[in-house]
Amino acid sequence: MSEPTQAGAQREEIVLNMGPHHPSTHGVLRFVVHTDGEIMRKAVPEVGYLHRGLEKLAETQTYAGYMPFTDRVNYLEAMFAEQAYAMAVEALLATEVPPRAEFLRTIACELNRIANHHVTLGCITMDLGAYTPFVYLLREREGINDLIEALCGNRITHNYLRIGGVSYDVDDKWLGQLESYLNHFEPIIDELVALIVGNEILIKRMEDVAVISREDAVAWGLTGPNLRASGQDWDVRRDIPYGAYPQFEFDVPVGPLGRGQAGDCNQRFLVRVEEMRQSCRILRQCLAKLPEGDIKAKVPKMIKAPKGESYASVEGARGEMGCYLVSDGGKNPYRLKWRTGSFSAMSIIEHTSPGLMIADLVALVATLDVIAPECDR
Amino acid sequence: MEFIYNYLSSLELGPWATNILFVIALLVVSAAVFLVALTIAGFLVVVERRVAGRVQSRIGPNRVGPFGVLQWLADGIKLFMKEDLVPAQADGPLFRLAPYLVMVGVFAAFASVPFGMLLIASDLNVGILYILAITSVATVGILMSGWASNNKWSLLGGIRSTAQIVSYEVPAALSVLSVVLIAGTLQMSGTASSPGIISLQGGWPWDWYAFYNPFSLTAFAIYFTSAVAEGNRTPFDLPEAESELVAGFNTEYSGMRFAGFFLAEFANVYLMSAIATTLFFGGWQIPGVSLAAQAASFWLRLVGLGIFVGKAAVLCFVVVWFRWTFPRLRVDQLMSLCYRYLVPIAFVCLAGNAVYLLVIPAGSELDNLIHWVTAGAGGLLVLVLLWRVRFHIKRSGDRINLDLLARGEKGSFDPTVQARPYGKFRRQHNKESA
Numbered sequence: 067m068s069e070p071t072q073a074g075a076q077r078e079e080i081v082l083n084m085g086p087h088h089p090s091t092h093g094v095l096r097f098v099v100h101t102d103g104e105i106m107r108k109a110v111p112e113v114g115y116l117h118r119g120l121e122k123l124a125e126t127q128t129y130a131g132y133m134p135f136t137d138r139v140n141y142l143e144a145m146f147a148e149q150a151y152a153m154a155v156e157a158l159l160a161t162e163v164p165p166r167a168e169f170l171r172t173i174a175c176e177l178n179r180i181a182n183h184h185v186t187l188g189c190i191t192m193d194l195g196a197y198t199p200f201v202y203l204l205r206e207r208e209g210i211n212d213l214i215e216a217l218c219g220n221r222i223t224h225n226y227l228r229i230g231g232v233s234y235d236v237d238d239k240w241l242g243q244l245e246s247y248l249n250h251f252e253p254i255i256d257e258l259v260a261l262i263v264g265n266e267i268l269i270k271r272m273e274d275v276a277v278i279s280r281e282d283a284v285a286w287g288l289t290g291p292n293l294r295a296s297g298q299d300w301d302v303r304r305d306i307p308y309g310a311y312p313q314f315e316f317d318v319p320v321g322p323l324g325r326g327q328a329g330d331c332n333q334r335f336l337v338r339v340e341e342m343r344q345s346c347r348i349l350r351q352c353l354a355k356l357p358e359g360d361i362k363a364k365v366p367k368m369i370k371a372p373k374g375e376s377y378a379s380v381e382g383a384r385g386e387m388g389c390y391l392v393s394d395g396g397k398n399p400y401r402l403k404w405r406t407g408s409f410s411a412m413s414i415i416e417h418t419s420p421g422l423m424i425a426d427l428v429a430l431v432a433t434l435d436v437i438a439p440e441c442d443r
Numbered sequence: 444m445e446f447i448y449n450y451l452s453s454l455e456l457g458p459w460a461t462n463i464l465f466v467i468a469l470l471v472v473s474a475a476v477f478l479v480a481l482t483i484a485g486f487l488v489v490v491e492r493r494v495a496g497r498v499q500s501r502i503g504p505n506r507v508g509p510f511g512v513l514q515w516l517a518d519g520i521k522l523f524m525k526e527d528l529v530p531a532q533a534d535g536p537l538f539r540l541a542p543y544l545v546m547v548g549v550f551a552a553f554a555s556v557p558f559g560m561l562l563i564a565s566d567l568n569v570g571i572l573y574i575l576a577i578t579s580v581a582t583v584g585i586l587m588s589g590w591a592s593n594n595k596w597s598l599l600g601g602i603r604s605t606a607q608i609v610s611y612e613v614p615a616a617l618s619v620l621s622v623v624l625i626a627g628t629l630q631m632s633g634t635a636s637s638p639g640i641i642s643l644q645g646g647w648p649w650d651w652y653a654f655y656n657p658f659s660l661t662a663f664a665i666y667f668t669s670a671v672a673e674g675n676r677t678p679f680d681l682p683e684a685e686s687e688l689v690a691g692f693n694t695e696y697s698g699m700r701f702a703g704f705f706l707a708e709f710a711n712v713y714l715m716s717a718i719a720t721t722l723f724f725g726g727w728q729i730p731g732v733s734l735a736a737q738a739a740s741f742w743l744r745l746v747g748l749g750i751f752v753g754k755a756a757v758l759c760f761v762v763v764w765f766r767w768t769f770p771r772l773r774v775d776q777l778m779s780l781c782y783r784y785l786v787p788i789a790f791v792c793l794a795g796n797a798v799y800l801l802v803i804p805a806g807s808e809l810d811n812l813i814h815w816v817t818a819g820a821g822g823l824l825v826l827v828l829l830w831r832v833r834f835h836i837k838r839s840g841d842r843i844n845l846d847l848l849a850r851g852e853k854g855s856f857d858p859t860v861q862a863r864p865y866g867k868f869r870r871q872h873n874k875e876s877a
Contacts, residue, residue, distance in 0.1 A: 082595050088689060104599075104774050195677060195771025201499040267678055268770045424599075424688075425681075425773045 109419035116442040124402035129369040137223035140440035145178040146382035148227040150389040153378035158371040164360040167231035168310040176345040181210040182383035193432040231362030272331035276430040287410040290385025295321040295333035302381035316344045334433040408440040480553040484710035485515030498767040525698035537591035542703035544584030549707045557632035559727045559748035570631035592695040600691025604682030615669035617789035618662035621796045622722045641726030653723035654818035658795035663723045670715035678769035716758035727751040
């Protein structure tokens with residue numbers, strides 16, 4: 067560790083303990099940072115501070131009773147975990163979900179994606195020292211929270227999906243509200259681009275910083291926006307179609323988009339901005355094509371899944387959100403396993419961090435969009 | 444000071460009595476300067492929070508006193524009441540001493556800051572040199588607090604801060620030197636009989652040193668940037684970078700000692716604005732009023748005080764505006780900005796000013812023309828900036844509007860039936876349901 071210098075004094079690297087209580091660690095994260103002054107030798111993430119045993123809990127719950135717990139896997143993208151779980155159970159039961167329910171699930175998920183990216187983009191700018199965009203983005207997110215509250219009564223942990231469908235139908239009034247929100251929000255994206263994305267200091271902080279090559283991204287199992295920013299064209303919605311997605315037209319933004327090279331922090335930022343536009347596009351198509359019909363398939367009150375196993379994955383806001391389910395034919399799942407985007411994103415930090423500055427680590431963690439509860443479950 | 448001493452001497456009380464009275468007078472004047480500086484700093488805290496509220500589309504403190512102007516007193520009293528905590532592993536004496544050094548560095552500089560004609564605690568003949576020197580004491584305090592806290596974040600913050608202040612002192616001093624070169628004096632305020640930097644400038648914009656020639660206008664830009672960096676303000680607030688270093692050098696401080704750092708930072712914002720006003724913007728000069736007339740009339744001096752504080756307030760506002768607009772630079776970007784851009788440009792400005800003074804005779808037609816053109820260009824820049832700001836505000840609207848869903852103009856949307864009505868819709872809703 068210590069090397070002798072010319073004057074005979076000892077040179078030591080500082081071991082900094084970043085977290086679990088630190089303003090920029092998202093949730094309760096901890097990094098053990100080895101630094102030489104401002105430059106890092108390495109940063110080792112420590113996870114587990116937010117472990118709540120969500121997978122073990124599933125084994126004590128009925129299939130329907132576990133649904134509210136899925137919201138807690140990641141409080142920022144509750145709908146996606148709900149859909150992954152619902153799809154896994156439906157695969158076991160071989161249930162057909164009515165088309166209207168599929169559309170409503172899509173609407174809820176895409177709204178959730180936009181709301182999640184609001185927080186992500188806000189946190190990135192806040193970690194890089196600009197406070198104001200965060201406030202503006204959270205203000206816009208309130209509109210989505212209001213919409214979802216009108217939809218299912220909850221603002222953060224929604225508990226909207228049911229096995230075989232959704233819990234509440236929508237009326238024309240709500241659809242009108244959704245449309246007026248889209249009319250309001252789409253120009254806001256342009257404003258956001260003008261205000262934040264073009265800021266020279268922000269670009270300089272993120273451009274060519276913490277580059278993750280396409281090979282590394284694939285090898286470490288990054289998914290979602292982080293993978294696409296590295297130049298790999300992969301989107302579960304398009305490549306393993308599920309739900310109502312085959313009926314929609316949308317583009318998958320892949321880096322490099324603007325300034326900087328594929329896989330740097332700026333790309334991860336821009337891909338998310340572009341994804342918000344695409345989500346708006348999908349929502350508009352949902353509004354145009356929304357079919358009539360049932361919102362819930364007929365499933366028994368007490369679900370007993372046949373013996374077997376299933377895996378269902380959805381394209382969450384942080385990448386592939388997957389749910390692996392094993393059933394022994396009883397009332398409770400025999401085993402449940404979550405696959406989340408943050409966990410793989412967290413694992414690449416140790417590989418990418420050497421040679422970065424402390425301020426770059428903050429940018430890396432923020433743009434990888436690591437969320438502790440999703441990582442620890 | 445000389446004025447007081449001469450007055451006391453003229454009373455013929457004998458050397459002992461005169462000296463004791465003089466010391467008492469000194470203490471009174473120091474206390475007055477300290478209190479004025481403290482009030483300005485506290486007021487600036489409130490202004491900052493109100494401006495931040497406006498920028499961020501929220502309201503800001505508005506409970507204590509009219510428009511919340513007494514908020515800083517409430518905060519100060521709260522911090523006074525708190526326990527004076529010294530971490531067990533900290534270096535006690537140094538830890539306790541550090542905030543005072545920072546405060547001394549900033550508040551002592553106020554002794555030589557003019558507020559109006561003759562309204563200056565001590566118009567030293569080396570005024571600007573004294574200010575540049577005494578503010579450096581704060582650096583020692585910051586490094587001391589970083590070291591004595593025995594906290595790695597504090598240490599990193601202290602080192603960052605010290606490196607930053609020492610580096611940015613170079614371009615700041617070089618651009619100040621440009622003005623000193625033009626004025627030929629180091630005295631801040633001055634009167635008709637003993638010329639100072641302000642009294643040598645005029646009341647009109649084209650008489651100001653900022654618009655003396657293009658070089659001095661650039662020198663102002665460099666001074667302002669460096670001063671923001673020296674004050675550890677965004678976008679150069681790396682020492683206190685919350686998301687990186689927790690709270691930098693004052694991580695371990697609480698209560699009154701934290702308040703010391705806090706007020707010193709805000710006093711420094713006013714200090715740098717006041718110095719910029721003095722050096723570049725004609726200080727307390729009233730347009731079209733001669734120095735003799737100002738010296739004779741108390742009311743004119745009061746107007747001058749208002750003009751000085753007004754100009755400084757505009758600059759303070761710009762600094763606050765910066766903070767809520769810009770992200771933060773990285774350490775290496777900060778240093779390269781200083782040494783690769785600001786220092787060379789400051790040298791060019793200094794050399795350019797020297798050549799200008801040599802080549803173009805003062806008061807000639809050409810000299811006046813250059814003043815006019817530079818002032819015009821500066822005014823045009825400000826106008827363009829204001830026009831852009833107005834354009835953006837008009838485009839996105841600056842009203843605080845919580846009725847988000849109601850803002851969608853198209854679509855079949857009735858704001859009174861949304862899930863949770865906000866603002867005026869909530870009041871309307873309540874009235875209807877009652």
